[in-house]
Amino acid sequence: MQLQLDGVNYVYSEGTAFEKKALGNINLNIGKGEFVAIIGHTGSGKSTLIQHFNGLIKPTSGKVLFEGADIHENKKLLKTTRQKIGLVFQYPEAQLFEITVFKDVAFGPLNMGLSKEEADVRTRNALEIVGINECDFEKSPFELSGGQKRRAAIAGVLAMNPEILVLDEPTAGLDPRGRDEILFKIKEMRDKLNITIILVSHSMEDVAKLADRVIVMSDGHIVMDGTVKEVFREVGALSKIGLAAPKISYLMKALKEKGFDVPIDIYTPNEAADIIYNLLTRQKSKSGGAK
Amino acid sequence: MNFNITIGQYYPTDSILHRLDPRVKLAASLSFIIIVCLIDNGFGYAISAAFIAAAVWASNVPVKLMLRGMKSIFFFIVFTFTVNIFLIPGGNILFNLGPVKISAEALNTALLMTARLSIMIFASSLLTLTSSPIQLTDAIEYYLAPFKKIGVPSHQIAMMMTITLRFIPTLIDELDKIVRAQKARGADLDTGGAFKKAKALIPILVPLFLSSFRRADELATAMEARCYRGDIERTKMKQMKFGMQDLYAGIIFICICSCIIMANFIF
Known part of the structure; x- marks a missing residue:
């Protein structure tokens, strides 16, 4: 297992009046190359959980293992782990600070102690992957559009060549076009770089479209962990914790109730469109044959 | 990195001090600090310290929390004490530790300075611990209002x-x-x-x-x-009220302050 969480508990401000239990007994294994989505209501502990992955938060009890080694064993290991597990925070464009886009993206690789040439190569690659044109490299990051800023910030983490990329709500606050661009790039990264991707998201549609595995958090615990179909099938359990299956699955269910012969475990609009199309052509040919 | 700032933080609870009009609290702590700065007599300090201790007790704020917020200032007090005790010259030598001489005058000044600083810090912490920032700014606005005529916004x-x-x-x-x-x-x-x-x-x-x-x-x-x-004579959602308890508190405070000042003259 690439990343392993073993009985992780986390308590905020332990021993004060503001004590709050954020995570309870998290056991989790994530294998190489998986595409995992983490969903859950606001305050369910998603952000706290992902900050454990690269050691920004030290568990109150329990262990975080990366490739079998406890990341908190020593400082050096923690530092290398932070490079191998890239974490993109929510609204990452808020961390841009350099004079040019290129310099900002190079911040991570230079911190790793790479030579300038090597850092340049990685920066260039990362910017190319997220789809920022060469002509924008020397612009101030604050001149870019919202979606471009977000992609530049993601490139800043990608330039460190992480083996696992963790993204916290990468599409929050973007317009539909910016959103699609980011999602497309994430999918592309996964296919091209073959890295593990962990995606925190509110959008069930995005999750259904991209992820293989879904982890559902509620109240600091993992309540469900399975494939997209396994998890979204449990509509009742999901709605109990304030979540829902992708909207399209409700349409399929409604069609089924009306007596149409459609499967109900369909979670992406594309699949649904195919099925409905087939259904229509079948009916047409049927009625055509009757004539 | 540590972003734990307790000093100047409001501690929300219910106590007589919390319920007092912030204007009374602000005026009282300011004048108390000034008085403590002016007196130089052990009895005066004893009364002040007793008064502060009583106020801390009446405030319902955990003493531990108060002390934690003053940690950084504690260093300053120790520093002042050390500088005073070693650097003030005097004739009446109490201790003689090699080249370092500690005189009675130095010890006296060092103790007085420590008492003065500690009491001042307790008084100002009490003010901020028992009045919310909004209440405090309301009180400040009230006291600044007369200066509006000379162009103070x-x-x-x-x-x-x-x-x-x-x-x-x-x-x-x-x-x-x-x-x-x-x-x-x-x-x-x-x-x-x-x-x-x-x-x-x-x-x-x-x-x-x-x-x-x-x-x-x-x-x-x-x-x-x-x-x-x-500034167009806005009304406030929470009006400050000067009630009976504020009047009593003010009278008690003035009595104690007179005692402190008298102690300073008599002894």
């Missing part, structure tokens, strides 16, 4: 203070987030010399400044959109 000053205080926790949260984000990109904030450390702050301060400017801009727009205008 008292309402605007109070508004600025309120907004500043309101945004401190927000900015601390923001700072925390940025620090984490840059750490995730391998930023090293804890090692290296002074120059390297100062340089490491750039990736944190630039985004922090940008976001505070953005926030300020958004707030200004939001206020303007609601047709906010400063």
Whole structure:
């Protein structure tokens, strides 16, 4: 297992009046190359959980293992782990600070102690992957559009060549076009770089479209962990914790109730469109044959 | 990094001190601090200390929490004490530790300074622990109001203070987030010399400044959109009331202060 969480508990401000239990007994294994989505209501502990992955938060009890080694064993290991597990925070464009886009993206690789040439190569690659044109490299990051800023910030983490990329709500606050661009790039990264991707998201549609595995958090615990179909099938359990299956699955269910012969475990609009199309052509040919 | 700031923090609970009119509390603690600065007599300090102890007890604020907030100032007190005791010359030598001489005058001054500082810090902490920032700025606005005639924008000053205080926790949260984000990109904030450390702050301060400017801009727009205008005799949602308990508290306070001043003259 690439990343392993073993009985992780986390308590905020332990021993004060503001004590709050954020995570309870998290056991989790994530294998190489998986595409995992983490969903859950606001305050369910998603952000706290992902900050454990690269050691920004030290568990109150329990262990975080990366490739079998406890990341908190020593400082050096923690530092290398932070490079191998890239974490993109929510609204990452808020961390841009350099004079040019290129310099900002190079911040991570230079911190790793790479030579300038090597850092340049990685920066260039990362910017190319997220789809920022060469002509924008020397612009101030604050001149870019919202979606471009977000992609530049993601490139800043990608330039460190992480083996696992963790993204916290990468599409929050973007317009539909910016959103699609980011999602497309994430999918592309996964296919091209073959890295593990962990995606925190509110959008069930995005999750259904991209992820293989879904982890559902509620109240600091993992309540469900399975494939997209396994998890979204449990509509009742999901709605109990304030979540829902992708909207399209409700349409399929409604069609089924009306007596149409459609499967109900369909979670992406594309699949649904195919099925409905087939259904229509079948009916047409049927009625055509009757004539 | 440690962003734990307790000093100047409001401790929300219910007590006689919490319920007092903030104007009374502000005037009392200011005048008390001035009196403590002026007296130089052991009896005066004994009365002041007893009064402060009683006030702390009446405030319902845990003493442990108060002391924790004063940790950084404690160093300052110890420093003052040490400097005074070793550096003030005097004829009446009490101890003789090799080349270091400690005189009775030095010990006296050092003790008085320590008492003075401690009492002042307790008094000002009590004020901020028992009155919310909003109450305090209301009180300040009230006392500044007479100066409006000579062009002091008292309402605007109070508004600025309120907004500043309101945004401190927000900015601390923001700072925390940025620090984490840059750490995730391998930023090293804890090692290296002074120059390297100062340089490491750039990736944190630039985004922090940008976001505070953005926030300020958004707030200004939001206020303007609601047709906010400063000083036009605005009414308050929470009116300050000077009640009977405030009157009693004021009388008790004046009595105690007179005792302290008299003690200073008599002894």
